Amino acid sequence: MRILIVEDDAEIATPVASGFEKLGHEVTIADTGERGLVIALNQSFDVILLDLMFADMDGFSVLQNIRKGGIETPVIIVSARQSVHDKVYCLDTGCDDYLTKPFSFSELVARVNAVVRRKITEKSATNLLSIHGLDIDLLSRRVFCGGAEIDLQPKEFLLLKYLMENEGSIVSRAMIMSEVWGYDFDPGTKIIDVHISHLRDKIHGACGLRLIQTVKRFGYVFKKDEKS
Numbered sequence: 001m002r003i004l005i006v007e008d009d010a011e012i013a014t015p016v017a018s019g020f021e022k023l024g025h026e027v028t029i030a031d032t033g034e035r036g037l038v039i040a041l042n043q044s045f046d047v048i049l050l051d052l053m054f055a056d057m058d059g060f061s062v063l064q065n066i067r068k069g070g071i072e073t074p075v076i077i078v079s080a081r082q083s084v085h086d087k088v089y090c091l092d093t094g095c096d097d098y099l100t101k102p103f104s105f106s107e108l109v110a111r112v113n114a115v116v117r118r119k120i121t122e123k124s125a126t127n128l129l130s131i132h133g134l135d136i137d138l139l140s141r142r143v144f145c146g147g148a149e150i151d152l153q154p155k156e157f158l159l160l161k162y163l164m165e166n167e168g169s170i171v172s173r174a175m176i177m178s179e180v181w182g183y184d185f186d187p188g189t190k191i192i193d194v195h196i197s198h199l200r201d202k203i204h205g206a207c208g209l210r211l212i213q214t215v216k217r218f219g220y221v222f223k224k225d226e227k228s
Contacts, residue, residue: 001025001046001116006036006062007078008054012101016049019105033057041069047112050095052079052086060093067094074115078103131164132211132224134203145207155180156199159192163212163222172219196220 003020007013008031017027028043030036033054040048040062048066052059063075074096079086087098096115099108129136135144141157143150152160158180163171173192177183181191200212210225 001112002044003027003112004030004036004040004043004045004048004073006030006033006040006048006050006059008032008051012078016105016108019109023109033059033062037062037065040066040071040073045073046116048073048075049078049108049112050075052077052081052090060089063090063093063095072119074119076108076111076115078108129161129164131167131222132209133207134164134209134211136161136164145203148206150202150206152199152202155195156202159195160199160203163220167222170215170218170221175219 001020003017003025005013005017005027007016007029010031013029013031017029020027028039028045030039034057036048036050037057050059050062054062059077059079063077066073066075075094076097076099077087077090077095078099078101080101082100090098096118097111099111127138129138133145136142136157137144138161141154143152143157143160159176162176162179176192196212196214200210203212204210211222213221213223213225215221
């Protein structure tokens with residue numbers, strides 16, 4: 001895990017960094033708000049630990065600019081400021097957790113693990129395409145129906161993904177050839193029809209559903225056949 005600590009108090013930053021390094025993590029320390037912002041915007045981290053009080057740029061501004069910069073890395077505010085207003089403002093601005101000083105290192109580790117685990121879960125959810133009981137894991141490129149995995153060839157996977165992403169919309173053979181095979185012309189073969197046929201059989205065999213419909217003279221559409 002890569003951790004960025006934005007903290008100007010060396011008596012806090014140094015032992016915290018040392019503790020995480022002993023756990024096998026890679027730690028970067030920034031001792032000013034501005035330096036922390038520059039590093040956060042230009043390097044990749046799994047979590048950012050951010051103090052609020054700096055001489056140059058306060059932590060509120062650092063947090064705002066991190067989120068404005070499109071950085072979705074989990075941010076835990078670690079601050080001596082304990083007011084409800086500060087906590088609510090930071091949470092509304094985009095922090096993932098708020099820990100007040102003084103704190104125990106074990107609690108900090110637990111909170112870091114929690115926000116990172118939550119972010120991984122969120123990413124996994126956004127990488128899952130699920131329609132009519134058919135699930136595609138876009139990261140692992142695996143397809144499931146009712147918990148059972150469907151063994152697809154690479155082009156069959158890409159074809160299914162394209163059809164599902166366009167659920168309910170007719171896609172022409174030319175569109176499929178361009179998006180799945182990368183050709184801007186029809187090579188004059190029945191390659192699409194063959195792959196569609198194989199894909200239909202595999203889905204029907206696993207799910208008992210016919211989800212890829214032929215639209216004569218136009219192409220194909222991914223939708224549930226109410227007769228199946």
